[in-house]
Amino acid sequence: MEICKLEHIHKDYRMGEIVTPLKDISLTVNQGDFIAVEGPSGIGKSTLLYVMGTLLQSDEGTYTYGGKDVSKFSDSEKSEFRAKKIGFLFQDSTMIQALTLRENLIFTQGVGAKKDLKKVDELLYQFGLEDRADFFPHQLSGGQRRRAMAARCLIHEPELILADEPTNDLDEHWSEEIIRILKEQAEKGTAVVMVTHNARWASMATRRLRLEDGILTDITE
Numbered sequence: 001m002e003i004c005k006l007e008h009i010h011k012d013y014r015m016g017e018i019v020t021p022l023k024d025i026s027l028t029v030n031q032g033d034f035i036a037v038e039g040p041s042g043i044g045k046s047t048l049l050y051v052m053g054t055l056l057q058s059d060e061g062t063y064t065y066g067g068k069d070v071s072k073f074s075d076s077e078k079s080e081f082r083a084k085k086i087g088f089l090f091q092d093s094t095m096i097q098a099l100t101l102r103e104n105l106i107f108t109q110g111v112g113a114k115k116d117l118k119k120v121d122e123l124l125y126q127f128g129l130e131d132r133a134d135f136f137p138h139q140l141s142g143g144q145r146r147r148a149m150a151a152r153c154l155i156h157e158p159e160l161i162l163a164d165e166p167t168n169d170l171d172e173h174w175s176e177e178i179i180r181i182l183k184e185q186a187e188k189g190t191a192v193v194m195v196t197h198n199a200r201w202a203s204m205a206t207r208r209l210r211l212e213d214g215i216l217t218d219i220t221e
């Protein structure tokens, strides 16, 4: 089943010189897809995820999610959409500094949503953070924080996970573990779009795409 669809998406940045990270992007993401997006640094991979996460509006083209044109959503509809449907695992993701790790996860389950404390504990355990539950974000190491972000990205059972170089700051063991967990999520029906530089992690995906010159090329072997 289709989750979302990009059709002829074009995005420029106009800050002095014009940069065109996305020239003509078309991509359909289905339930259960595990897509790796590769490409050189500075080429536009993060920009693509921002558009898919509705954090950035494209200049041209259409982005539909669940068959609906996302550009027609109001700002509050977009926030609600993001909070419910999308799991963000970004470089610059942050947690709420005044809340402990456990409280951050509970918060992300959604204001007014039924709190599933068992799931919070399960995820903390899965990411090796059970003894860090009551720590504040600043008390975590870089790698622990990234694992915490991964746990937070899954806590509300998103339909679409957008992961931007999710293994940064992680050692071999946890890199492998994060990729395994993302793959497992996809097998359960979640759609995962992951940006990575690493050919080994990309080869775990079901579809491999390369972004260059503003277009996506399918390089699945």
Ligand SMILES: Nc1ncnc2c1ncn2[C@@H]1O[C@H](COP(=O)(O)OP(=O)(O)O)[C@@H](O)[C@H]1O
Pocket: 013, 014, 015, 019, 021, 039, 040, 041, 042, 043, 044, 045, 046, 047, 048
């Ligand atoms: N907000 C912005 N304003 C202007 N230029 C930007 C902005 N964000 C990114 N860029 C530029 O767009 C290009 C693509 O950036 P990005 O999507 O972050 O690439 P990648 O994730 O592949 O490294 C880069 O040249 C970057 O400097």
Ligand SMILES: [Mg+2]
Pocket: 042, 045, 046, 047, 164
């Ligand atoms: Mg990037």
